[in-house]
Amino acid sequence: MARMKVTVAYDGTEFAGYQVQPSGRTVQGTIQAVLQKMHKGEPVGIFASGRTDAGVHAIGQVFHFDTHMEIPSEAWGKALNAMLPNDILIKDVEMVSDSFHSRFSATGKEYHYKILRSKQPDVFQRNHMFHFPYSLNVEDMKQAASLFLGTHDFTSFSSAKSEVEDKIRTIFAFDVEEEGNVLTLKVRGSGFLYNMVRILVGTLLEVGQGKLKPKEISAIIKGKDRALAGKTAPANGLYLFRVDYADKTE
Incomplete structure (x- = not known):
């Protein structure tokens, strides 16, 4: 398994917030749905540095996820951006050690x-x-x-x-x-x-x-x-x- 650190920007206008909720469109839910498609239906959780409320924007939010897929870091951004809506932009992806945590390492x-x-x-x-x-x-x-x-x-x-x-x-x-x-x-x-x-x-x-x-x-x-x-x-x-x-x- 590899751990990927991702820097993401998003326009929070049309989101009910970052964190997944029982109802409403969220940043986390949208990104996880795309990752699940890339992993052929296997759920992939992402872990962010923190959550933002409905209407709040991000220029440099950070999250990480673990994957068994062997994709170069530079290719992850292109693949995700091709499938994500235009109010979310993956800015950077890099492989990090298993000890890294987007929230607790900040x-x-x-x-x-x-x-x-x-x-x-x-x-x-x-x-x-x-x-x-x-x-x-x-x-x-x-x-x-x-x-x-x-x-x-x-x-x-x-x-x-x-x-x-x-x-x-x-x-x-x-x-x-x-x-x-x-x-x-x-x-x-x-x-x-x-x-x-x-x-x-x-x-x-x-x-x-x-x-x-x-x-x-x-x-x-x-x-x-x-x-x-x-x-x-x-x-x-x-x-x-x-x-x-x-x-x-x-």
Whole structure:
């Protein structure tokens, strides 16, 4: 058996999320169905670095699977892309050791969140950016973002639905970048809780609107109370940009 590591991009608009569900089209289910066809009806499970919700996109999601098929790494991508729908793209495939695990071997992840600040919405970007036509103090947002750096208990920024007990995570970098009327929030960390990035974004938007002061971020973190943080930003602006591993960065 060989273990294959795959980097995949997908447009999450038409998916009910990454993970297989009893009903609804999913990224995992779609890819597994293609692999099953390639393996002549034999079920093949894929294991990802983590799941994404309905409407969330990926530029560099990573998954692995085991196979007895002897296909060169470079040929796997061509074969899969020929059978997959056009909202999923296999970007890279490589053979790895049996000790590699897409989730447990990961050392960090980077997410990007895109906000469109135009007065009118863009019908062509409605599924790929969060339209926010209100005034924002971007410098205050940058100041607030810097206060998330380091290791903290992010209970205040985790969905109440999260069943994870350990909510301590480390944020390595958190940048707020402007390009024209698009604001991109880039956050890289050791790992993220359920809805954490979208809650971080929602909180920074409240800072940008003046509803919260940058210095209040520290108190919100220490409060360990979801009610203290901002609203959960919509899914359509969120992208899993890359997953990091000890050997190299994807």
